[in-house]
Amino acid sequence: MGQDQEPIKLVQTRGIYLLPNLFTTAALFAGFYAIVAAMKGYFDTAAIAVFVAMIADTLDGRVARMTNTQTAFGAQYDSLSDMVAFGIAPALVVYSFALVHLGKLGWLAAFLYVAGTALRLARFNTQPHDYDKRYFQGLPSTSAAPVIVTAVWLSYEYDLDGMFIVIMLALLSILIAAFMVSNIRYYSFKQIDLKGKVPFIVLIIPILVITAITLEPAEMLFGIFFLYAFSGPVVTLWQLKKMRKQKGKKFLKS
Numbered sequence: 001m002g003q004d005q006e007p008i009k010l011v012q013t014r015g016i017y018l019l020p021n022l023f024t025t026a027a028l029f030a031g032f033y034a035i036v037a038a039m040k041g042y043f044d045t046a047a048i049a050v051f052v053a054m055i056a057d058t059l060d061g062r063v064a065r066m067t068n069t070q071t072a073f074g075a076q077y078d079s080l081s082d083m084v085a086f087g088i089a090p091a092l093v094v095y096s097f098a099l100v101h102l103g104k105l106g107w108l109a110a111f112l113y114v115a116g117t118a119l120r121l122a123r124f125n126t127q128p129h130d131y132d133k134r135y136f137q138g139l140p141s142t143s144a145a146p147v148i149v150t151a152v153w154l155s156y157e158y159d160l161d162g163m164f165i166v167i168m169l170a171l172l173s174i175l176i177a178a179f180m181v182s183n184i185r186y187y188s189f190k191q192i193d194l195k196g197k198v199p200f201i202v203l204i205i206p207i208l209v210i211t212a213i214t215l216e217p218a219e220m221l222f223g224i225f226f227l228y229a230f231s232g233p234v235v236t237l238w239q240l241k242k243m244r245k246q247k248g249k250k251f252l253k254s
Contacts, residue, residue, distance in 0.1 A: 017069035023060035024074065024081050027053040031085025034149070038093040044218075046093045047153035050145055051221070053085035057142060079121050086145040087117030094173055097152045098166040109170040113148065116177030117141045123181075136186040139179035139229055143186070147176055147229050150222035157218050176229060184232040 030053035037046040060078060064070045091110040099106030120141050127137070151172055155165055213220040 016073050017064070017067070017071065019067065020060045020064040020069055020074055021077060023056045023063060024078050027056035027060065027085050028081040030056060031081070031089040034085070034089040035092050038089075038096040041096075043093065043097050043152050043156040046089075047149040047218070050085065050089055050093070050149045053081075053089070054142055054146070057082065057085065075125070079125060082121055082141055083118060086141040087114050087121075090145040090148040091117075091173070094148050094152050094169055097156065098169045099173070101163070101166050102170060106166075106170065109173050113144075113173045113177045116180040117144070120144075120180040133190050134188055136188050138182050138184060139176065139186055139232060141180060143225055143228055144176045144180050146221060146225040148173060150218055150225065153218045154222055179229060179232065182232075184236050186228070186232040187235075 030049045034046040034049035034053070037043070037049060057078070060074075064074060091113045094113075095106060095110040099110050102109070120138055123138070124140075148169075151169060154160070155169070209220075209224075
């Protein structure tokens with residue numbers, strides 16, 4: 001029941017379905033565990049816990065659609081779980097690692113990220129059903145959280161500290177929060193047909209990616225989600241530039 005699913009009309013029924021809500025509970029638990037791990041100083045473990053929450057969050061939606069067990073309760077429970085796992089947990093991870101050294105400015109930066117996540121989830125939950133499903137409006141919280149926690153993971157793994165790193169993480173948190181509440185469009189990958197046939201060579205790409213992530217998880221995961229987070233502004237600027245050129249050509253022709 002994660003943000004990668006389409007908003008649907010839900011009807012509340014008596015009782016709840018166990019299987020999809022177990023995955024939602026797993027995502028909630030992983031997010032809570034990330035907070036506990038960060039409080040104890042295990043920032044690599046905290047980052048991994050957020051990724052576990054991402055996997056569980058993806059599975060709950062898939063399972064609900066496959067078993068036709070989508071309910072209003074499940075949708076609300078999923079949003080609350082997302083708020084903890086992809087809003088509060090990343091904010092507290094980055095605050096515990098770095099932003100605490102900025103005092104009031106530090107926790108304000110962390111709060112801005114939490115507020116951005118809450119607004120992003122609220123907007124998604126109230127989004128019209130006829131929206132363009134090829135794109136997300138604003139950076140999804142499930143893609144924003146990995147940027148924050150992997151940045152902390154890399155800094156922790158390479159023993160990076162100092163005020164420069166602290167300020168960079170604060171600015172990154174604020175920028176990612178801005179991406180979440182913006183109107184920037186992000187490709188949703190919903191149009192990819194996983195059931196269709198593809199050339200054999202296409203199978204090599206995910207194998208290489210998985211291998212690279214296994215060898216250098218922090219570096220690869222940060223690179224993947226960082227590029228995705230900044231792909232939205234780049235593509236949006238390119239589309240705006242293209243539209244201006246087309247308008248200019250029409251104006252010259254007229």
